[in-house]
Amino acid sequence: MKESGRSFENYFEILSPRDRRLLFDELSGLDEETQEFYRRIYRERYQDKKDPERRVDNWLWKAVYLPGLYKRRKLLGKAIANEVAETLKDLHLEDPEELSETEKFILYNEFRNAAKRYLSTCKGVNYGNKLFGLKKATEDDKKKKACEDIWMASRGFALAAGEEERLSLWCEAFYDELMVYYSAGKKYYDELENNHKK
Amino acid sequence: MKNLKGNSLIKSNAIWIVFILEVIIFAIASGGTFVTGSNIVNIARQVSYYGIASIGMTFVILIAGIDLSIGSIITLVNVVCAFLMVNAGMNMWVAVLAALIMATLIGVINGAMVASIGIPALIATFATQTIFEGVAYLISGGRPIAGFDQNFGLFGRWSIGPIPICAIIMILCFVLGSFILNKTYFGRYFYAIGGNEEAAELSGIRVNRVKYLIYALSGLFAGLAGIVLLSRSGSAQSTVGKGLEFDVITCVVLGGVSVNGGVGRMSGVIAGVLIIGSLTNGMILMDVSEYTQMVVKGIVLAIAVGIDCLSKKRQAV
Numbered sequence: 120m121k122e123s124g125r126s127f128e129n130y131f132e133i134l135s136p137r138d139r140r141l142l143f144d145e146l147s148g149l150d151e152e153t154q155e156f157y158r159r160i161y162r163e164r165y166q167d168k169k170d171p172e173r174r175v176d177n178w179l180w181k182a183v184y185l186p187g188l189y190k191r192r193k194l195l196g197k198a199i200a201n202e203v204a205e206t207l208k209d210l211h212l213e214d215p216e217e218l219s220e221t222e223k224f225i226l227y228n229e230f231r232n233a234a235k236r237y238l239s240t241c242k243g244v245n246y247g248n249k250l251f252g253l254k255k256a257t258e259d260d261k262k263k264k265a266c267e268d269i270w271m272a273s274r275g276f277a278l279a280a281g282e283e284e285r286l287s288l289w290c291e292a293f294y295d296e297l298m299v300y301y302s303a304g305k306k307y308y309d310e311l312e313n314n315h316k317k
Numbered sequence: 318m319k320n321l322k323g324n325s326l327i328k329s330n331a332i333w334i335v336f337i338l339e340v341i342i343f344a345i346a347s348g349g350t351f352v353t354g355s356n357i358v359n360i361a362r363q364v365s366y367y368g369i370a371s372i373g374m375t376f377v378i379l380i381a382g383i384d385l386s387i388g389s390i391i392t393l394v395n396v397v398c399a400f401l402m403v404n405a406g407m408n409m410w411v412a413v414l415a416a417l418i419m420a421t422l423i424g425v426i427n428g429a430m431v432a433s434i435g436i437p438a439l440i441a442t443f444a445t446q447t448i449f450e451g452v453a454y455l456i457s458g459g460r461p462i463a464g465f466d467q468n469f470g471l472f473g474r475w476s477i478g479p480i481p482i483c484a485i486i487m488i489l490c491f492v493l494g495s496f497i498l499n500k501t502y503f504g505r506y507f508y509a510i511g512g513n514e515e516a517a518e519l520s521g522i523r524v525n526r527v528k529y530l531i532y533a534l535s536g537l538f539a540g541l542a543g544i545v546l547l548s549r550s551g552s553a554q555s556t557v558g559k560g561l562e563f564d565v566i567t568c569v570v571l572g573g574v575s576v577n578g579g580v581g582r583m584s585g586v587i588a589g590v591l592i593i594g595s596l597t598n599g600m601i602l603m604d605v606s607e608y609t610q611m612v613v614k615g616i617v618l619a620i621a622v623g624i625d626c627l628s629k630k631r632q633a634v
Binding site: 167173174175176177179180182183184186187190191236237240241243245246247248249250251252253268 | 378381382383437438439499505508509511512513514515516517519520521522576577578579580582622
Protein backbone atom coordinates (compact mmCIF):
# COMPACT_ATOMS: atom_id res chain seq x y z
CA MET A 120 0.00 0.00 0.00
CA LYS A 121 2.02 2.94 -1.27
CA GLU A 122 1.01 6.19 -2.80
CA SER A 123 3.54 8.49 -4.38
CA GLY A 124 3.41 12.23 -4.91
CA ARG A 125 2.20 13.12 -1.41
CA SER A 126 3.89 16.08 0.21
CA PHE A 127 2.90 14.96 3.65
CA GLU A 128 4.82 11.69 3.98
CA ASN A 129 7.13 12.83 6.79
CA TYR A 130 4.06 13.11 8.93
CA PHE A 131 3.84 9.34 9.17
CA GLU A 132 7.51 8.92 10.10
CA ILE A 133 7.30 11.15 13.18
CA LEU A 134 6.38 9.50 16.46
CA SER A 135 5.83 12.49 18.75
CA PRO A 136 2.15 13.58 18.68
CA ARG A 137 3.17 17.21 19.33
CA ASP A 138 5.63 17.27 16.42
CA ARG A 139 3.06 15.68 14.17
CA ARG A 140 0.53 18.33 15.07
CA LEU A 141 2.97 21.05 14.03
CA LEU A 142 2.92 19.63 10.52
CA PHE A 143 -0.77 20.43 10.17
CA ASP A 144 0.22 23.82 8.79
CA GLU A 145 1.53 22.04 5.72
CA LEU A 146 -1.84 20.47 5.05
CA SER A 147 -3.03 23.50 3.11
CA GLY A 148 -2.06 21.92 -0.22
CA LEU A 149 -4.62 19.17 0.23
CA ASP A 150 -8.35 19.38 -0.41
CA GLU A 151 -10.70 20.29 2.42
CA GLU A 152 -12.08 16.77 2.89
CA THR A 153 -8.64 15.17 3.15
CA GLN A 154 -7.45 17.82 5.57
CA GLU A 155 -10.46 17.18 7.76
CA PHE A 156 -9.84 13.41 7.67
CA TYR A 157 -6.22 13.91 8.81
CA ARG A 158 -7.37 16.14 11.65
CA ARG A 159 -10.15 13.78 12.66
CA ILE A 160 -7.82 10.77 12.77
CA TYR A 161 -5.32 12.78 14.81
CA ARG A 162 -8.02 13.77 17.30
CA GLU A 163 -9.41 10.28 17.59
CA ARG A 164 -5.98 8.81 18.10
CA TYR A 165 -4.50 11.22 20.60
CA GLN A 166 -7.47 12.66 22.49
CA ASP A 167 -8.78 11.06 25.65
CA LYS A 168 -12.53 10.73 25.23
CA LYS A 169 -13.19 11.43 28.91
CA ASP A 170 -10.52 14.06 29.53
CA PRO A 171 -9.64 15.96 26.31
CA GLU A 172 -6.71 17.70 28.03
CA ARG A 173 -4.89 14.40 28.60
CA ARG A 174 -2.34 13.14 26.09
CA VAL A 175 -3.03 9.52 25.17
CA ASP A 176 -2.51 7.28 22.15
CA ASN A 177 -5.63 5.22 21.63
CA TRP A 178 -4.19 3.27 18.72
CA LEU A 179 -0.97 2.48 20.52
CA TRP A 180 -3.23 1.22 23.31
CA LYS A 181 -4.70 -1.26 20.83
CA ALA A 182 -1.20 -2.58 20.17
CA VAL A 183 -0.59 -2.86 23.92
CA TYR A 184 -3.94 -4.31 24.90
CA LEU A 185 -4.82 -6.68 22.07
CA PRO A 186 -1.94 -9.16 22.71
CA GLY A 187 -3.21 -9.60 26.29
CA LEU A 188 -6.72 -10.15 24.99
CA TYR A 189 -5.44 -12.66 22.43
CA LYS A 190 -3.73 -14.66 25.19
CA ARG A 191 -6.98 -14.85 27.14
CA ARG A 192 -9.21 -15.38 24.10
CA LYS A 193 -10.58 -18.75 25.33
CA LEU A 194 -11.61 -17.24 28.63
CA LEU A 195 -13.09 -14.04 27.26
CA GLY A 196 -15.33 -15.02 24.37
CA LYS A 197 -17.79 -12.18 24.88
CA ALA A 198 -15.11 -9.62 25.65
CA ILE A 199 -13.44 -10.49 22.34
CA ALA A 200 -16.74 -9.88 20.52
CA ASN A 201 -17.17 -6.51 22.24
CA GLU A 202 -13.57 -5.57 21.60
CA VAL A 203 -13.82 -6.51 17.93
CA ALA A 204 -16.82 -4.26 17.47
CA GLU A 205 -15.12 -1.41 19.33
CA THR A 206 -11.81 -1.85 17.53
CA LEU A 207 -13.40 -1.95 14.08
CA LYS A 208 -15.30 1.24 14.91
CA ASP A 209 -12.26 3.02 16.38
CA LEU A 210 -10.07 2.08 13.43
CA HIS A 211 -12.70 3.06 10.79
CA LEU A 212 -12.75 -0.52 9.56
CA GLU A 213 -16.41 -1.40 10.09
CA ASP A 214 -16.92 -1.26 6.34
CA PRO A 215 -13.51 -0.95 4.63
CA GLU A 216 -15.08 -1.15 1.17
CA GLU A 217 -16.67 2.22 1.79
CA LEU A 218 -13.30 3.92 2.36
CA SER A 219 -11.88 6.05 -0.42
CA GLU A 220 -8.34 5.39 -1.67
CA THR A 221 -7.12 8.50 0.16
CA GLU A 222 -8.73 7.40 3.41
CA LYS A 223 -7.20 3.95 3.04
CA PHE A 224 -3.81 5.53 2.42
CA ILE A 225 -4.08 7.72 5.51
CA LEU A 226 -5.34 4.90 7.71
CA TYR A 227 -2.69 2.45 6.51
CA ASN A 228 0.09 4.90 7.25
CA GLU A 229 -1.42 5.92 10.57
CA PHE A 230 -1.59 2.24 11.56
CA ARG A 231 2.04 1.86 10.55
CA ASN A 232 2.89 4.88 12.65
CA ALA A 233 1.16 3.28 15.66
CA ALA A 234 3.10 0.05 15.07
CA LYS A 235 6.31 2.05 14.68
CA ARG A 236 5.66 3.82 17.97
CA TYR A 237 5.03 0.48 19.64
CA LEU A 238 8.22 -1.00 18.21
CA SER A 239 10.18 2.04 19.39
CA THR A 240 9.35 0.96 22.96
CA CYS A 241 10.62 -2.57 22.34
CA LYS A 242 14.24 -1.49 22.72
CA GLY A 243 13.81 -0.28 26.30
CA VAL A 244 15.82 -1.78 29.19
CA ASN A 245 12.76 -3.33 30.82
CA TYR A 246 11.15 -4.76 27.71
CA GLY A 247 11.03 -8.57 27.57
CA ASN A 248 12.81 -9.07 30.90
CA LYS A 249 12.18 -12.40 32.57
CA LEU A 250 11.86 -13.89 36.07
CA PHE A 251 10.19 -10.98 37.85
CA GLY A 252 12.40 -8.61 35.84
CA LEU A 253 15.62 -10.12 37.18
CA LYS A 254 16.84 -11.65 33.92
CA LYS A 255 17.55 -9.04 31.27
CA ALA A 256 16.35 -9.82 27.76
CA THR A 257 18.91 -10.03 24.94
CA GLU A 258 18.44 -8.03 21.74
CA ASP A 259 17.29 -11.21 20.02
CA ASP A 260 14.79 -11.94 22.80
CA LYS A 261 13.42 -8.42 22.47
CA LYS A 262 12.98 -8.70 18.71
CA LYS A 263 11.22 -12.04 19.03
CA LYS A 264 8.91 -10.72 21.72
CA ALA A 265 8.19 -7.64 19.58
CA CYS A 266 7.36 -9.98 16.70
CA GLU A 267 4.98 -11.95 18.97
CA ASP A 268 3.32 -8.78 20.25
CA ILE A 269 2.82 -7.36 16.76
CA TRP A 270 1.47 -10.67 15.48
CA MET A 271 -0.95 -11.02 18.41
CA ALA A 272 -2.13 -7.41 18.14
CA SER A 273 -2.85 -7.82 14.44
CA ARG A 274 -3.14 -11.26 12.81
CA GLY A 275 -3.64 -13.15 16.08
CA PHE A 276 -6.46 -10.87 17.15
CA ALA A 277 -7.99 -10.92 13.66
CA LEU A 278 -7.89 -14.74 13.56
CA ALA A 279 -9.31 -15.06 17.08
CA ALA A 280 -12.09 -12.65 16.15
CA GLY A 281 -12.73 -14.21 12.71
CA GLU A 282 -12.30 -10.75 11.18
CA GLU A 283 -9.27 -11.30 8.94
CA GLU A 284 -10.92 -9.48 6.05
CA ARG A 285 -12.06 -6.29 7.77
CA LEU A 286 -8.85 -6.06 9.81
CA SER A 287 -6.62 -6.75 6.80
CA LEU A 288 -5.48 -3.11 6.48
CA TRP A 289 -4.51 -3.03 10.18
CA CYS A 290 -2.70 -6.39 9.86
CA GLU A 291 -0.92 -5.39 6.65
CA ALA A 292 0.32 -2.13 8.17
CA PHE A 293 1.58 -3.86 11.32
CA TYR A 294 3.29 -6.59 9.32
CA ASP A 295 4.98 -4.09 6.97
CA GLU A 296 6.28 -2.03 9.89
CA LEU A 297 7.52 -5.15 11.68
CA MET A 298 9.47 -6.18 8.58
CA VAL A 299 11.20 -2.80 8.58
CA TYR A 300 12.13 -3.28 12.25
CA TYR A 301 12.97 -6.99 12.13
CA SER A 302 13.25 -8.27 8.58
CA ALA A 303 14.66 -11.61 9.76
CA GLY A 304 11.48 -12.14 11.73
CA LYS A 305 9.37 -13.31 8.80
CA LYS A 306 10.07 -16.98 9.52
CA TYR A 307 9.12 -16.54 13.17
CA TYR A 308 6.01 -14.58 12.20
CA ASP A 309 4.94 -17.43 9.91
CA GLU A 310 5.57 -19.91 12.72
CA LEU A 311 3.27 -17.94 15.00
CA GLU A 312 0.63 -18.00 12.28
CA ASN A 313 0.99 -21.78 11.84
CA ASN A 314 0.97 -22.42 15.57
CA HIS A 315 -2.30 -20.54 15.90
CA LYS A 316 -3.90 -22.72 13.23
CA LYS A 317 -2.82 -25.82 15.15
CA MET B 318 -8.94 -32.76 14.00
CA LYS B 319 -10.64 -34.40 16.96
CA ASN B 320 -7.22 -35.34 18.32
CA LEU B 321 -5.99 -31.75 18.04
CA LYS B 322 -9.04 -30.47 19.89
CA GLY B 323 -8.48 -33.10 22.58
CA ASN B 324 -4.83 -32.10 22.94
CA SER B 325 -5.72 -28.44 23.24
CA LEU B 326 -8.40 -29.26 25.85
CA ILE B 327 -5.89 -31.27 27.90
CA LYS B 328 -3.28 -28.51 27.58
CA SER B 329 -5.61 -25.74 28.71
CA ASN B 330 -6.87 -27.79 31.66
CA ALA B 331 -3.55 -29.44 32.59
CA ILE B 332 -3.47 -27.77 36.00
CA TRP B 333 -6.89 -29.19 36.93
CA ILE B 334 -5.85 -32.64 35.70
CA VAL B 335 -2.79 -32.44 37.98
CA PHE B 336 -5.09 -31.52 40.88
CA ILE B 337 -7.44 -34.46 40.22
CA LEU B 338 -4.50 -36.87 39.95
CA GLU B 339 -3.11 -35.53 43.21
CA VAL B 340 -6.46 -36.08 44.96
CA ILE B 341 -6.67 -39.64 43.61
CA ILE B 342 -3.10 -40.46 44.71
CA PHE B 343 -3.62 -39.08 48.23
CA ALA B 344 -7.04 -40.73 48.50
CA ILE B 345 -5.49 -44.11 47.74
CA ALA B 346 -2.37 -43.54 49.85
CA SER B 347 -4.38 -42.41 52.90
CA GLY B 348 -6.90 -45.24 52.64
CA GLY B 349 -9.73 -42.79 51.90
CA THR B 350 -9.12 -40.41 54.83
CA PHE B 351 -8.04 -37.66 52.44
CA VAL B 352 -11.46 -37.43 50.78
CA THR B 353 -13.64 -37.54 53.90
CA GLY B 354 -15.95 -34.56 54.47
CA SER B 355 -14.11 -33.42 57.58
CA ASN B 356 -10.73 -33.46 55.81
CA ILE B 357 -12.11 -31.51 52.84
CA VAL B 358 -13.39 -28.88 55.28
CA ASN B 359 -9.95 -28.93 56.89
CA ILE B 360 -8.27 -28.34 53.51
CA ALA B 361 -10.69 -25.47 52.83
CA ARG B 362 -9.63 -23.86 56.11
CA GLN B 363 -5.94 -24.46 55.43
CA VAL B 364 -5.95 -23.00 51.91
CA SER B 365 -8.13 -20.00 52.73
CA TYR B 366 -5.43 -17.64 54.00
CA TYR B 367 -2.85 -18.22 51.30
CA GLY B 368 -5.65 -18.38 48.74
CA ILE B 369 -6.63 -14.84 49.75
CA ALA B 370 -3.01 -13.66 49.74
CA SER B 371 -2.41 -15.21 46.30
CA ILE B 372 -4.94 -12.84 44.70
CA GLY B 373 -2.81 -9.78 45.43
CA MET B 374 0.33 -11.67 44.45
CA THR B 375 -1.32 -12.55 41.11
CA PHE B 376 -1.82 -8.85 40.35
CA VAL B 377 1.80 -8.10 41.27
CA ILE B 378 3.29 -10.94 39.19
CA LEU B 379 1.07 -9.96 36.25
CA ILE B 380 2.94 -6.65 36.03
CA ALA B 381 6.24 -8.57 36.18
CA GLY B 382 6.79 -7.64 39.81
CA ILE B 383 7.01 -9.61 43.03
CA ASP B 384 5.98 -8.98 46.63
CA LEU B 385 8.19 -10.77 49.15
CA SER B 386 6.74 -8.77 52.03
CA ILE B 387 3.37 -10.51 52.24
CA GLY B 388 4.59 -13.04 54.81
CA SER B 389 5.66 -10.25 57.14
CA ILE B 390 2.46 -8.27 56.41
CA ILE B 391 0.51 -11.35 57.54
CA THR B 392 2.66 -11.54 60.69
CA LEU B 393 2.37 -7.83 61.44
CA VAL B 394 -1.41 -7.81 60.92
CA ASN B 395 -1.61 -10.80 63.28
CA VAL B 396 0.38 -9.07 65.97
CA VAL B 397 -1.13 -5.57 65.57
CA CYS B 398 -4.73 -6.78 65.43
CA ALA B 399 -4.21 -8.98 68.48
CA PHE B 400 -2.35 -6.19 70.31
CA LEU B 401 -5.15 -3.70 69.62
CA MET B 402 -7.83 -6.11 70.85
CA VAL B 403 -6.00 -7.51 73.89
CA ASN B 404 -3.58 -4.81 75.06
CA ALA B 405 -5.44 -1.71 73.87
CA GLY B 406 -8.93 -3.12 74.54
CA MET B 407 -10.16 -2.06 71.12
CA ASN B 408 -13.41 -3.28 69.59
CA MET B 409 -12.87 -6.30 67.29
CA TRP B 410 -14.18 -4.60 64.15
CA VAL B 411 -12.18 -1.42 64.73
CA ALA B 412 -9.03 -3.47 65.30
CA VAL B 413 -9.63 -5.47 62.10
CA LEU B 414 -10.23 -2.28 60.13
CA ALA B 415 -7.10 -0.63 61.57
CA ALA B 416 -5.00 -3.70 60.76
CA LEU B 417 -6.31 -3.82 57.19
CA ILE B 418 -5.61 -0.11 56.67
CA MET B 419 -2.10 -0.65 57.99
CA ALA B 420 -1.56 -3.60 55.60
CA THR B 421 -2.78 -1.48 52.67
CA LEU B 422 -0.44 1.34 53.68
CA ILE B 423 2.50 -1.09 53.76
CA GLY B 424 1.49 -2.02 50.22
CA VAL B 425 1.51 1.67 49.31
CA ILE B 426 5.06 1.94 50.74
CA ASN B 427 6.10 -0.98 48.54
CA GLY B 428 4.42 0.73 45.59
CA ALA B 429 6.27 3.98 46.31
CA MET B 430 9.63 2.23 46.45
CA VAL B 431 9.02 0.33 43.22
CA ALA B 432 7.15 2.94 41.17
CA SER B 433 8.44 6.30 42.39
CA ILE B 434 11.98 5.51 43.53
CA GLY B 435 12.57 2.74 41.02
CA ILE B 436 13.95 0.10 43.40
CA PRO B 437 13.59 -3.38 41.87
CA ALA B 438 10.50 -5.06 43.35
CA LEU B 439 12.50 -7.99 44.69
CA ILE B 440 14.83 -5.73 46.71
CA ALA B 441 12.15 -3.25 47.81
CA THR B 442 9.80 -5.91 49.14
CA PHE B 443 12.67 -7.89 50.65
CA ALA B 444 13.59 -4.75 52.60
CA THR B 445 10.03 -4.19 53.83
CA GLN B 446 9.79 -7.89 54.66
CA THR B 447 12.72 -7.51 57.04
CA ILE B 448 11.50 -4.18 58.42
CA PHE B 449 7.97 -5.32 59.24
CA GLU B 450 9.08 -8.66 60.58
CA GLY B 451 11.25 -6.69 62.99
CA VAL B 452 8.35 -4.36 63.85
CA ALA B 453 6.17 -7.38 64.65
CA TYR B 454 8.84 -8.65 67.07
CA LEU B 455 9.15 -5.20 68.64
CA ILE B 456 5.39 -4.95 69.25
CA SER B 457 4.92 -8.47 70.59
CA GLY B 458 8.28 -8.75 72.32
CA GLY B 459 8.54 -12.15 70.69
CA ARG B 460 5.71 -13.49 72.87
CA PRO B 461 2.34 -14.80 71.66
CA ILE B 462 -0.70 -12.57 72.20
CA ALA B 463 -3.90 -14.42 73.03
CA GLY B 464 -7.21 -14.04 74.84
CA PHE B 465 -9.35 -12.02 72.47
CA ASP B 466 -13.07 -11.78 71.88
CA GLN B 467 -14.81 -15.13 71.23
CA ASN B 468 -16.57 -13.57 68.25
CA PHE B 469 -13.23 -13.13 66.51
CA GLY B 470 -13.49 -16.85 65.63
CA LEU B 471 -15.94 -15.68 62.95
CA PHE B 472 -13.21 -15.23 60.31
CA GLY B 473 -11.35 -18.50 60.75
CA ARG B 474 -13.24 -21.01 62.86
CA TRP B 475 -16.95 -20.49 62.32
CA SER B 476 -18.93 -22.16 59.57
CA ILE B 477 -22.20 -21.68 57.74
CA GLY B 478 -23.54 -25.23 57.65
CA PRO B 479 -20.57 -27.39 56.66
CA ILE B 480 -18.80 -24.53 54.83
CA PRO B 481 -16.15 -22.61 56.79
CA ILE B 482 -16.60 -18.83 56.65
CA CYS B 483 -12.90 -18.41 55.81
CA ALA B 484 -13.48 -20.50 52.65
CA ILE B 485 -16.44 -18.26 51.77
CA ILE B 486 -14.24 -15.18 52.27
CA MET B 487 -11.63 -16.75 49.98
CA ILE B 488 -14.21 -17.55 47.29
CA LEU B 489 -15.59 -13.99 47.46
CA CYS B 490 -12.05 -12.63 47.15
CA PHE B 491 -11.42 -14.82 44.10
CA VAL B 492 -14.67 -13.61 42.53
CA LEU B 493 -13.60 -10.02 43.21
CA GLY B 494 -10.09 -10.66 41.86
CA SER B 495 -11.48 -12.31 38.76
CA PHE B 496 -13.88 -9.41 38.26
CA ILE B 497 -11.04 -6.87 38.56
CA LEU B 498 -8.91 -8.78 36.06
CA ASN B 499 -11.54 -9.55 33.46
CA LYS B 500 -14.19 -6.90 33.72
CA THR B 501 -12.50 -3.66 34.69
CA TYR B 502 -10.14 -1.23 33.00
CA PHE B 503 -7.67 -1.80 35.82
CA GLY B 504 -7.47 -5.47 34.90
CA ARG B 505 -6.63 -4.49 31.32
CA TYR B 506 -3.96 -2.15 32.63
CA PHE B 507 -2.34 -4.95 34.67
CA TYR B 508 -1.91 -7.10 31.56
CA ALA B 509 -0.79 -4.14 29.47
CA ILE B 510 1.88 -3.06 31.97
CA GLY B 511 3.11 -6.64 32.28
CA GLY B 512 3.32 -6.91 28.50
CA ASN B 513 5.06 -3.63 27.67
CA GLU B 514 5.30 -1.01 30.39
CA GLU B 515 6.77 1.78 28.27
CA ALA B 516 4.13 1.43 25.55
CA ALA B 517 1.43 1.30 28.23
CA GLU B 518 2.71 4.61 29.62
CA LEU B 519 2.83 6.22 26.17
CA SER B 520 -0.69 5.07 25.40
CA GLY B 521 -1.94 7.05 28.38
CA ILE B 522 -1.97 4.66 31.33
CA ARG B 523 -0.72 6.22 34.55
CA VAL B 524 1.64 3.32 35.17
CA ASN B 525 2.97 4.53 38.52
CA ARG B 526 -0.53 5.04 39.86
CA VAL B 527 -1.52 1.54 38.78
CA LYS B 528 1.60 0.10 40.44
CA TYR B 529 0.70 1.87 43.69
CA LEU B 530 -2.78 0.39 43.45
CA ILE B 531 -1.49 -3.11 42.77
CA TYR B 532 0.93 -3.14 45.70
CA ALA B 533 -1.76 -1.62 47.93
CA LEU B 534 -4.15 -4.41 46.88
CA SER B 535 -1.43 -6.97 47.54
CA GLY B 536 -1.03 -5.53 51.04
CA LEU B 537 -4.79 -5.49 51.60
CA PHE B 538 -5.28 -9.12 50.56
CA ALA B 539 -2.26 -10.18 52.66
CA GLY B 540 -3.81 -8.27 55.57
CA LEU B 541 -7.11 -10.08 55.15
CA ALA B 542 -5.21 -13.37 55.02
CA GLY B 543 -3.52 -12.35 58.28
CA ILE B 544 -6.91 -11.71 59.95
CA VAL B 545 -8.21 -15.12 58.82
CA LEU B 546 -5.05 -16.82 60.08
CA LEU B 547 -5.20 -15.02 63.43
CA SER B 548 -8.84 -15.97 63.88
CA ARG B 549 -8.07 -19.58 63.01
CA SER B 550 -5.07 -19.95 65.30
CA GLY B 551 -6.54 -18.00 68.23
CA SER B 552 -3.23 -16.38 69.12
CA ALA B 553 -0.80 -14.01 67.40
CA GLN B 554 2.75 -15.25 66.85
CA SER B 555 5.63 -13.18 65.52
CA THR B 556 6.75 -16.01 63.26
CA VAL B 557 3.39 -17.00 61.81
CA GLY B 558 3.92 -15.55 58.32
CA LYS B 559 7.53 -16.64 57.91
CA GLY B 560 8.06 -18.24 54.51
CA LEU B 561 4.38 -17.90 53.55
CA GLU B 562 5.29 -15.72 50.57
CA PHE B 563 6.95 -18.73 48.95
CA ASP B 564 3.80 -20.86 49.30
CA VAL B 565 1.81 -18.02 47.78
CA ILE B 566 4.27 -17.49 44.91
CA THR B 567 4.22 -21.26 44.26
CA CYS B 568 0.39 -21.24 44.07
CA VAL B 569 0.37 -18.31 41.66
CA VAL B 570 3.13 -19.58 39.36
CA LEU B 571 1.79 -23.12 39.46
CA GLY B 572 -1.55 -21.63 38.42
CA GLY B 573 -0.01 -20.43 35.18
CA VAL B 574 0.77 -16.79 35.97
CA SER B 575 3.99 -16.13 34.09
CA VAL B 576 7.03 -14.96 36.04
CA ASN B 577 7.73 -12.74 33.02
CA GLY B 578 4.47 -10.82 33.52
CA GLY B 579 1.45 -10.20 31.30
CA VAL B 580 0.09 -13.77 31.29
CA GLY B 581 -2.21 -15.59 33.69
CA ARG B 582 -5.75 -15.96 34.91
CA MET B 583 -7.47 -16.27 38.25
CA SER B 584 -8.97 -19.73 37.59
CA GLY B 585 -5.46 -21.14 37.22
CA VAL B 586 -4.46 -19.57 40.55
CA ILE B 587 -7.44 -21.25 42.25
CA ALA B 588 -6.16 -24.59 40.94
CA GLY B 589 -2.63 -23.72 42.13
CA VAL B 590 -3.97 -22.94 45.61
CA LEU B 591 -5.91 -26.21 45.73
CA ILE B 592 -2.86 -28.21 44.58
CA ILE B 593 -0.57 -26.73 47.22
CA GLY B 594 -3.28 -27.00 49.90
CA SER B 595 -3.96 -30.64 49.07
CA LEU B 596 -0.25 -31.39 48.88
CA THR B 597 0.35 -29.91 52.33
CA ASN B 598 -2.67 -31.65 53.82
CA GLY B 599 -1.85 -34.96 52.12
CA MET B 600 1.72 -34.88 53.41
CA ILE B 601 0.51 -34.12 56.95
CA LEU B 602 -1.93 -37.06 56.75
CA MET B 603 0.89 -39.30 55.59
CA ASP B 604 3.03 -38.12 58.48
CA VAL B 605 5.68 -36.49 56.29
CA SER B 606 7.98 -34.33 58.41
CA GLU B 607 7.81 -30.53 58.17
CA TYR B 608 11.33 -30.37 56.73
CA THR B 609 10.51 -32.86 54.01
CA GLN B 610 7.39 -30.80 53.23
CA MET B 611 9.64 -27.77 52.72
CA VAL B 612 11.80 -29.77 50.31
CA VAL B 613 8.76 -30.95 48.35
CA LYS B 614 7.24 -27.45 48.13
CA GLY B 615 10.58 -26.02 47.01
CA ILE B 616 10.79 -28.63 44.28
CA VAL B 617 7.21 -27.83 43.18
CA LEU B 618 8.10 -24.11 42.95
CA ALA B 619 11.25 -24.89 40.93
CA ILE B 620 9.28 -27.14 38.58
CA ALA B 621 6.50 -24.55 38.12
CA VAL B 622 8.98 -21.76 37.30
CA GLY B 623 11.01 -24.16 35.15
CA ILE B 624 7.96 -25.16 33.10
CA ASP B 625 7.06 -21.48 32.62
CA CYS B 626 10.59 -20.62 31.42
CA LEU B 627 10.84 -23.70 29.18
CA SER B 628 7.46 -23.12 27.56
CA LYS B 629 8.51 -19.54 26.79
CA LYS B 630 11.79 -20.80 25.35
CA ARG B 631 10.04 -23.40 23.22
CA GLN B 632 7.67 -20.74 21.90
CA ALA B 633 10.64 -18.61 20.92
CA VAL B 634 12.46 -21.37 19.01
